[in-house]
Amino acid sequence: QQEVAEGVMRIAVSFPPANNAWQAKMLDSALDEAAKDVDEFHFVIKNAVDDADQLNILTTFKEDAYDMIICLPGNGTLMTPICEDIYDAGIKLIIVDRPIDSDKYTALLGGDNYLCGSNAAKYMGDRLGGKGDIAILRSYVGIPIDLDRYNGFADVIKKDYPGINIVVEADGQFNQDAGLNAMSNILPAYDKIDAVYCQDDEAAVGAITAIENAGRTDVQFVTGFGGSKAAYKLLSEGNPIFGASMSYWPTMGGRALALGKSIFRGESFEKINHDPTFVVTKENVGEFHQHSY
Amino acid sequence: MENIKQKNSFLQLVSRVWKNYSIVVVFFVILIICGIAAPRFLRPNNLLNILRNTSIVGIIGLGMTFVIIAGGIDLSSGPVLATSGAALIALQKMVTESGDPAMPLIVPILVCLAISTGIGFANGIIITKAKLPPFIVTLAVGIIARSVVMYFCRGATIMGNKIPEFTNIGNGSIFRIPIPFIMAIVLALILHVTLTRSKFGTYVFAVGGNEKAAKYSGIKVDRIKIATYMIVGFCTGLAAVIEMSRMAAVAATSSGMQYEFEAITAVIIGGTSLNGGKGRLIGTIVGFIILGIVKNMMIMLNISPYLAGAVKGAVILFAVLIQRREK
Amino acid sequence: MENIKQKNSFLQLVSRVWKNYSIVVVFFVILIICGIAAPRFLRPNNLLNILRNTSIVGIIGLGMTFVIIAGGIDLSSGPVLATSGAALIALQKMVTESGDPAMPLIVPILVCLAISTGIGFANGIIITKAKLPPFIVTLAVGIIARSVVMYFCRGATIMGNKIPEFTNIGNGSIFRIPIPFIMAIVLALILHVTLTRSKFGTYVFAVGGNEKAAKYSGIKVDRIKIATYMIVGFCTGLAAVIEMSRMAAVAATSSGMQYEFEAITAVIIGGTSLNGGKGRLIGTIVGFIILGIVKNMMIMLNISPYLAGAVKGAVILFAVLIQRREK
Amino acid sequence: MSKLLEMQGICKSFYGVEVLHAVDFSLEKGEIRALCGENGAGKSTLMKVLSGIYEQNDGEVHFKNVHIKRTAEPLEVQAYGISMIHQELNLFDDLTVAQNIYLCREPKGKNGLIDFSEMNMEASRLLKRLGESIDPKTPVRELKIAQKQMVEIAKAISFNVELLIMDEPTAVLTGKETEIMFNLMRSLSEDGISIIYISHRLKEITEVCHSVTVLRDGSYIDTKKVADVTEKDIATLMVGREVQHSSIGDFSGDEDDVILEVLGVTDNMLDDVSFSVRRGEIVCFSGLVGAGRTELMEVIFGIRRPESGQVLIDGKPVTVKSAIDAIKIDIGLVTEDRKDTGLVLCRDITENSNYVFWRKNKGIFKGVKKTRSNTGGMIERLNIKCAGSDQDVANLSGGNQQKVALAKWLLSDAKVLILDEPTRGVDVGARQEIYQIIRELAESGIGIVIVSSDMQEVMSVSQRVVVMHEGRKTGELKCSEMEEEKIMYMATNV
C-alpha cells in the first residue's frame, strides 16, 4: 500500500496503451524520471488499454485526490471532459503531447504532429522539385495522431506542391512488419513511386527493406517520423533511400514529469510549451542519437 | 437406505450451492484480499467508481450471456457500439438556428438503440439463414461496421453537445449509486427474469443445448437465435448511450475497441460455457466486477504498467480455476 | 429403385467433391475477378509477393487447424510469436569481442522454437489438467506472454544482427519462390500427412468430434489435446523465425499483433468448423492466401483506407458463404 | 477351475449418491450371461466400472486372476481383453466406418502410416460377417441408427476379446439383425469368449443366454441358469412383483372416424405409401431396418418434404412444413434417437418434459406451479427414477431418459401421437406401464402410430400392424390376424 509520508507530493500519470515503440519510450523515460527524487515525490504511472479505460483511470486518479495529474490523452477530444473536471477539482494538470479541446490545464508540453507532417511535406516537395508520385504509409488510419500527421502533410502538399500526386495510401501501423508488408504490396501495383511518406520511423524501416528486396530504383527516398533507433541507425549508416526522419521525441514523457516537479518546487513556467520539431537527416543525425527510442 | 438418501441430498445441496454460487465466493475472497492489500480500495468512492467504470462492458456482457447460452458468440459489439454511438452523437449535436438541440434527447437515443438492435438482427439473420458460423459472421460484420463508421467520420473524433441531461446519464448518480450501474442492475433483473422465468429463456437454453431436439420440440430455433443477437445488440446500444454520454464524443477508430473480448471474458469468468446450453447472469455480473477490480487494483498497487497484463491474465485464470475446480 | 439409387450416388459424389473442394473453386473465382479488376494483380512478382506476405500467418494457421479440429482454440499466438521472437533476437544479436555472432544461428532458432512449443505445452496442460475452457486460458496466457516480453524489452523495438544467412530466411527466394512460402508448403505437406494418414491425426479428429467417445475408445484425450497446442506453438515459433528474419528486429509491443485472429479467420474460411471434429489443411492454405489477396487488392484498386475493412469483411462473408451454401 | 471374471463388493457413487451397493458378479469362460434389472438399476454403471470408465468407490475386480487396478484406463482394460458396446452410441460422425471400427488399432503400413486399404478391407469383411453391406469408407454421419449400432458391434468384435460386454445392443435393431447377432454370439461363446449381455427384451435372454444375473436398485439380487427360469420369473425378480402381460383386441371404435390419413407419399426413400388411423386406434409399423418407417413418420411430422402425396387430418388436407406446423395441428412425434433429436441432455427433467407444453400454451412465462405439477405427475406416472425434477437428463439412466422423451409428448395434448421405438431401453415393468398409458390415450380418442422393431411389442400393443419393406407398404394385418411369421414374411417381402 502506497500511503505516503507527510509532505511528499503525489503525482499520477496517465498514458494511452504502450502499443508502439514511441509510446513505450515515453513510458520508459517517465519511469526513469519517476525513480528520481523519491523522497519528494510519489509517482503512479498507468497505461490505459483504450479510451474508456483512460477515462476510468483518470476518474480513479481524481477520486484518489492526487496533487497533480499528468495526462497524455490517447484521444484529446474524448479526454476533454474529464480533464476539465480534474482541473475544476483543483488538481494540477499537465497535458502532454496532444492538446485537449479546452484550456483548463496548468501546463501543456505539446509535441506537434501537424507541424512535423508539414515539415515532411516541405522536405519532400523541395527534394522532388515540386512534382512526382508518392505513397503514404499511415499510422493506424483514423486515430488522432494519424490524422494530425496526415493532415499536416496533405494540407501543405495541396497548397504548395500541386504537382505532387498522392497515388496510394496504406497502413504502416507503427511497426516494421506492417511497413514491410504494406510497401511490398504497393510496389508491384505501381511502376513508378518517387517517394514514400511514412508516418512512423519503424514503418519507414520496413518500407525501405521492401524497396531493397524488390530491387526498385525508382523510389528516390523515404521519410520517416518520430525518431526511432532503427531509423537513426539507417541514417547514420548513410542508407541511400532514407531521406529524413521528422522527429520529436518521446523523452518528453520524462520532461513532463520534470516540469511537474519544478511546478511544485515553485519554479516559474510557461503554460504552453511546444517541444521543438526537427528534420533529422544523414547530416545532422549525429547530434540526436541520445533522444532516439 | 433412507439415511443414505438424506445424507446424500444434503451433500448434493452443498455441491449444488457451490456449483451455482462459487463465483460469488470467489468474488468475496478477491474483495477481502484487495481490501487487505490496499485499504484505500475499500473506500466507498473507489468501490462506486469501479461499479461505474465496469457497467458499460457489463451491460454488453449481459446480452452476450444470452448469445453464448444459445450457442453463439458476438464479436461485433465494439464496432457496433461505435456505429450506433456515432449516430447518437451526430443527431445529438444538431442544433437549431437559435442554438437549442434540434430534437429532444430521446430521439437520438432511440435511433442509437434501433441501429444497434438492427445490426444484431442482421447478425442473426445471416447466421441462421445462411447457416454460417457466428464467430466469422460477427467478426466480419464488426469489421464492416467499424469501417463504415470510420468512412463517415473520416476517422475523426466527433464532439457532441455537452448538455447536462445527456452527460448525466453516464456521469451522474442517484443516492450516490452511479446511474450506469443502476441501469446495468435494472437490465440484469429484467434479463434474469426473462432467462429463468419466461418460456423464451428456456428455449434459449434448449437451442444452445441441443438445436435439433429443440427443433423437433417445435421451438422456432432461428427466431430464438436471432432474438439473442438482437438482445446483445440492444444491450450494446445501451452501452453506447452511456459511453457517449460519459465523453459527449465518439471516436470512430477507437470507441468500443476490444469491448467484445472484455464482455466475453466476463461471461466466461461468470461460469457460462462457450459450448452453450448452460449459464447464468449473476455470474456475468460478478465477472465484470472482478475485471473492474483487477484494473482498479493495478492502479492502487502501482503495478508496473509492463506487468499489468501478467497480473490481469493471472487473475482471470485464477477466477475461472477456482470455480471450475469441483468438476 | 435401382435407378434412383444410382442417381443418388452420383449426386452424392458431386456433392462430396464440392463439399471438399469448394474452397478451391472459390479461390479461382476470386483470382479471376481480381485479375480482371486489376491486370497488374496477375504479374508473377505480385503473386509471389502475396505468397511471401501471407506465409507467416499461414504457418500459424496450419497449426491452428489442428487445435480447432481437436475442439480447441488458441488466442495466444500473437504474443507467443513476440515472446519467442524476442528470445531469438536477443540471442542472435549477441556477439563475441571480435564482433562475430556469439553462437551459430541454429541455436537462437532452436531456442525460439523451444519457447513457443513450451508455451503451447503450458496452454495444453492448463486446459486439460485444470479442465478450463481453451478460449479463456489461451487469452490469459497470451496477455501474460505479451506483458512479460514488454517487461523484458521495456516495450522497445530490439534490433538484431543483420547477417545475410538470417535475413535470407524471410526475404530470400529459391527459383523465385519465396522461402517462407516454401517453408509453409513443406510444413503443410508434413502436417497433411500427419492429419490424414497417421493414427495421431485420426485421434485429433476423434477428440474434436466426440471427446467422451474418444475416451471410451481408449484414446489419451489429454495427450492429444496437449499435442495440438504444442503443434500450434511450434508453428508459431517457425512463424516467429521468419518474421524476425524479415526485419532482423522484434517489437515487444506490436510483433504478431492480431495474428491469432488472422489465422483463425483463415482456418474458418478454409472450411474447418470451430465445433471441432472436421476440417482440412488445404482449406487453411487457400484461406490465408485469400486473406493476402484481399489486402493486396485493396492497394491495387487504391480503396480508401477507411473502407478497407468493409471490403475485407464482405470478402470473408462471401468466401464462407459460397462454400457453405450446399449445407 | 477359477472364474474368468470376479467382481466383489463393487460400490459406486455419483455426487455422494450411491447407485451400486456392494455388487458381486462373476463369470465363467465361454459363458453368455444376461444382466437384467429395471431402468436405473445400475447395469450400465456396473459395466462402466468393469471397462475402466468409472472408478469404483469400493470393491475389487479380478480378471483371469489378475487384479485390475481401480484406476485402470479404458485402454488398459481393453488390453486385458475386455471390450464394451455402450448403451449410447459412441461413434465419430465425421470419421469413416472403418476408421471408427479400428480406432486406436489402425493397421500400420511399412511407412508407419495407417494402411487404409488394409483397414477398409478388414472392415468390410467384418461387416459382411454381420450381414451388413455398408461401404467402410462412408462417414458414420450418413448411416441410420441401426447401421450405426452394427458398426459398434463390428468394432467390439474386431478386438482380440475374451470378454465382450453388450449394453442393450438390440434396442435399435430389428429381428433380422438381431438373429445375425445372436448367431455371432453363439459362435463367439463356442470359441471360449464370454459375453455379458444387457437387454430389456426378456425373450432374447431366454433365447441366447446361458444364465442371468438380476440387479435391483443397485443391489445384487440373484443369478440363475436360464434353463431354470421363465421370462416371467426374471421379470418378477427384476421388479420385485409380478408383471402382468396383456394383449389388446381389434379396434372396436367407429371404423369411419379417420383422424389421420396418408395418401401416396413418395420421395427418394418412400414409394407410394398410404395408410390411415382412426380416432382411438393404435397402429404399429413393422419392418426391417431401412424399411423407411422413420422417414414416413418424418413426412407426417413435417421434418421431411415428400415429392408427392398428401397428409389429411380429420379428412382435411394439411401442409406440414415443420415440426412447428405439426405441433400446431396436434401431431406429436417421439423420435427414435433420444440423444440426437429427443432431449436437451444438459437441461433438467422439468424443462425437457415441458417444451411442447409451453409451446402449445399461450403466455410469456413458464408458469411455475403448472410446470411443477406437470413434471411431478409425469415422474410419478412413468416412474422416472431421478434425484429430483431438477436433475440434468444427461445423468439419468438410458431407460429413464427415454421416459422423459415420452413425457414431453404426453404433456402435449396431441390428437395424433407418433411413437418411433417408444420403449427403446425401457425395462419390462415400465414397458407394461407405458403400454397401459398408450391404451388409455387411445381410449381417450387419440390416434396412435407406433414404429417398433420389437415383435413382442407389436404383438401386445397394436390393434393393427402395417408392414413395410424398402420404402413400400407390403401388408396390413388386424390384431386378430397377426402372427409373427406372417409379419416377418411381409417385412422381408419374399
Ligand SMILES: Nc1ncnc2c1ncn2[C@@H]1O[C@H](COP(=O)(O)OP(=O)(O)OP(=O)(O)O)[C@@H](O)[C@H]1O
Ligand atoms: N454420470 C452420472 N451422474 C449421476 N448419476 C448417474 C450417472 N450415471 C448414472 N447415474 C445414476 O445411476 C443410476 C444407475 O444408472 P445406470 O445407467 O447404471 O442404470 P441402468 O441399469 O443401465 O438403466 P437402463 O436400463 O435404464 O439403462 C441411475 O439412477 C442414474 O440416474
Ligand SMILES: Nc1ncnc2c1ncn2[C@@H]1O[C@H](COP(=O)(O)OP(=O)(O)OP(=O)(O)O)[C@@H](O)[C@H]1O
Ligand atoms: N442420411 C441418410 N444417408 C444415407 N442413407 C439414408 C439416410 N437416411 C436414411 N437412409 C436410408 O434410407 C432407408 C430407410 O431408413 P429408415 O431409418 O427410414 O428405416 P426404418 O424402417 O425407420 O428403420 P429403423 O427401424 O432403423 O427405424 C435406409 O436404406 C437407410 O439406409
Ligand SMILES: [Mg+2]
Ligand atoms: Mg443402462
Ligand SMILES: [Mg+2]
Ligand atoms: Mg427408424
